[in-house]
Amino acid sequence: MAEGEVKKEAETKKVEHTYALVKTCDMTEEIKNEAVDLIVTACEKHAPNNFLAARMIKESMDKKFQPSWNAVVGEAYGFEIDYLCSTLLFMLYGGNLGIVTWKCS
Template sequence: MAEQQFEDMEAFLRVAKYTLVKFTDMHVEMKEEAMDICITAVEKYPNDAEKCTQMIKDQMDKKFGAPWHVVVGKGFSYEITYEVRNLLYIYVGGRTAVLLWKM
């Protein structure tokens, strides 16, 4: 049984190298730019969620106008109010979740 779980985890980590979009209602162009910003930040600061979050927020505020809100982490739940067409929830690298929204 332990060997099967390990094999499943290895398969998961191979697939998890790709970004997984859990939910978004953004327009395609905005989604692609936001994903690029998020992926770059997570790769630049893999062990510092605070710096990662600040980088994403600063770039989104500049590019799409303030106020953007960001949560980066490996385990959280959420209940938010957001402006329609301004929500992105993704997993980067299979383990790090990024929740990005505008109010």
């Protein structure tokens, strides 16, 4: 019985990533690395408040890479957006937190 219970627990365990996992990105490598660092910093600083994390990401991206960047931080959402080429980044952080940032014209 004990072996059956251990197998059942192992099957139902959820894998949680504690690092940034980039799912979709068409940015240059340099911009991508800076954006990921910026996003991780914002998510760590404002862990319980996704709104403040998104605001920090947007303002920082506007300062570094010229205005009109957008950012969405949250759980369980889908998106379909129009964006400028080479400015989209979608990543996961902390297992269940999705972050999308892109630039509009």
